Amino acid sequence: MITIDIDASRATVAQRTGTERYSYEVIAALDRIAPAEVQFRLYINGGCERLPPLSQRAQVRDLRLPRLWTHLRLGPASWRARPRVLFVPAHVVPLLHPPTVVTIHDVGYRVFPEAHTARRRLELEVTTRWSLRAARRVLAVSEATKRDLVNWYGVNPDRITVTPLGLSADFGPPDDRDCVTAVRARYGLLQRPYLLYIGTVQPRKNLARVIEALATVLAAGYNLDLVLAGKRGWLSEPIERRASELGIADRVRFTGYVADADLPALLAGALAFIFPSLYEGFGIPVLEAMACGAPVITSTISSLPEVAGDAALLVDPLDVHAIAAAIMRVHDDATLRADLRQRGLARARQFTWEACAQRTLEALMAE
Incomplete structure (x- = not known):
């Protein structure tokens, strides 16, 4: 038997x-x-x-410890167990460890340092360098x-395996349109068409410019709401204030965290999913929106064009007028919306967790 140890602590978080x-x-x-000859040993807290x-x-x-779990519980336990390899799916390799494969999702703290505290930037820099x-x-x-x-840390590209993420089977166009209506009613979204964003509310997601674009669209005579669905992150307060400063607070809905079960209906009911982020390691919300039939407006930078392909409207995320123009274009052109839906559904089918896992397993077995 081949034993692969896995840091599964992130998989047990209540609000993923x-x-x-x-x-x-x-x-x-x-x-x-x-x-069949592979077995897994999962470590959780x-x-x-x-x-x-x-x-x-x-x-x-289950090795519980309130603090320093990675270094004081995961690392020593896996090192003593002598697996073929330890797989760390999220950034930090324990100080004491057997042969290890680690997933690095992004280095957004380098691209957008002002979105993190100085302490958090230092922590991310140190742990990323160590893990690499x-x-x-x-x-x-x-x-x-x-x-x-490769560019920022000088990692040999031959040491890096690209494993594009997959799409959960939970995301797809709802079979029952009444379900879409019920979810819209639950969130108070039956009055007007709405744009939808899903993710943490933080500066890196470029939401202040999205709100400014909405103000431009409303000033042009359009009748829309913007729904920002996600937990509030660090520096979310200025984003919320921006809607009030522009006099459109009644058109911007901050829902907080939305249960996974509600997301497909919210996406399917949206005029468009808007995600012009300033930086993403992958941008899985774009795939989830496409899978549910939402037309997508996203960014021209980082990984987002790689994920979206030709199935989304790509905009310069620094250009408020470009974001506003894309919103108005999607609103006005039903043929475009239908085309984006069909392209998005086809694009989303290309990304599966089985394909991600197969590439991951090949990398693990090579060690």
């Missing part, structure tokens, strides 16, 4: 966002596609009930992230 969802999905897919359904080949070790040096192989979630690691 980017890296947590990746951890959950890639672990589940690895368990589905690995050959509580929350066993939030792991995905797994086969009997997956053993779970300590790991036998690095997984990057996009070609854009691979380029960043």
Whole structure:
């Protein structure tokens, strides 16, 4: 038997966002596609009930510790167990470790330092440098992230395997349109068409410019709402104030975290999904929106063109007028909306967690 240890601590988080969802999905897919001679040993810090359904080949070790869990629990336990390899799906390699493969999702703190506290930037810089040096192989979630690691950290490109993310089976056009109406009603979105953003509310997501673009669109006579669905992150307060400063606070809805079960209906009911982020390691919300049939407006930079292909309207995220023009174009052109929906559905089908897991497993087995 070949034993692969996995840091599964991110997969047990109650409210999963980017890296947590990746951890959950890639672990589940690895368990589905690995050959019979492979077994997995998952290390967690509580929350066993939030792991995905797994086969009997997956053993779970719950090693609880309030602080420094990675270095004081995960690392020593895996080192003593002598696996073929330890897989760390989210950034930090333990100080003491067996042969390790680590996934680096992005280096947004380098591109957009003002979105982080000085302490957090230092922490991310130190842990990323350590993980890149300590790991036998690095997984990057996009070609854009691979380029960043090569350009900024001098990583040998031969050490990096690109493993594009997949799409959860939970995302697709709802079969029942009444469900879409019910979810819209629950969030108070039946009055007007709405633009939808899903993700953490933070400066890197470029939401202040989206709000400014909405103000331009409303001033031109359009009748729309903007729904910002996601947890409030650091420096979210200036984003919320911007809507009030422009006099459109009643047209911008901050919903907070939205349960996964509501997302497909919210996406399917949107006039468009808007995601002109300033930097993304991958940008999985773009795929999720496409899979649910929402026309997508996204950014021309970082990994987003790589993910969107020809299935979205790409805009300069620094140009408020370009964002506003894209919104008005989608609003006015039903043929364009239909075309973006069809292209998006086809594009989303190209990204699966099984394909991500297969590339991941090949990298793990090579060590």
